[in-house]
């Protein structure tokens with residue numbers, strides 16, 4: 149296993165010897181990692197590798213053995229309210245809340261900032277407006293969540309996460325149902341967030357977009373098999389290996405143009421792109 153992290157950057161999240169059992173099966177197996185603050189780390193790996201489970205454990209949403217540190221403090225040492233203001237969460241295919249309007253869904257992100265049974269403040273309303281505008285959900289803020297398309301729903305839930313204005317954001321498959329322009333908007337949003345000092349940790353299946361992250365963390369069968377900058381050849385080779393060489397990472401033509409993941413289809417040539 150190769151793990152290369154920014155040693156000069158403070159960690160937003162750390163896991164030490166983290167193990168999770170679900171239904172009697174070990175799903176995460178003694179995972180140790182450090183995710184740098186102010187960066188975007190993307191967790192990738194095959195189906196069933198444990199990516200969602202890892203993200204949930206880092207968010208304190210399921211029981212684990214070992215230690216998780218949020219901004220250098222054990223998760224248990226945070227009050228629920230303080231933690232909810234510090235770490236925002238977007239889950240995979242989140243159910244419920246179908247009767248709530250998009251505005252009210254986004255306002256749920258402000259609950260950790262509000263006094264018990266308090267009404268939204270001007271700051272809460274401003275944060276919600278900003279979040280809905282950032283995800284282009286403002287135009288349908290009065291519509292119930294249950295009436296929206298999959299992509300519109302995802303953007304409303306993304307607005308809820310942004311409305312928290314948390315320094316650390318965890319997102320499990322945030323691009324689900326988003327069309328290519330809104331995927332590009334999400335990339336730009338993540339870039340803005342990290343430029344402002346936020347930490348973003350996402351699980352993505354879209355490997356071409358994952359390669360735009362600052363770093364990739366690869367999971368396989370409940371273990372971290374590689375962590376490193378997304379532009380390094382060693383990371384590209386590890387990515388190919390974790391997907392059993394059914395994909396290849398190729399450089400796009402032109403200096404600094406980035407990389408592309410191409411599927412390897414038996415009996416078909418891969419095309420003219422260069423190997424990194």
Ligand SMILES: Nc1ncnc2c1ncn2[C@@H]1O[C@H](COP(=O)(O)OP(=O)(O)OP(=O)(O)O)[C@@H](O)[C@H]1O
Nearest residue numbers: 170171173175193194195196197198199200201202
């Ligand atoms: N509640 C549960 N009870 C038992 N096993 C579970 C439970 N939830 C997940 N698992 C198992 O844990 C393993 C990891 O699941 P997880 O959802 O974390 O994988 P993943 O890497 O996110 O997968 P995918 O890419 O398919 O979304 C899988 O084998 C899954 O079947």
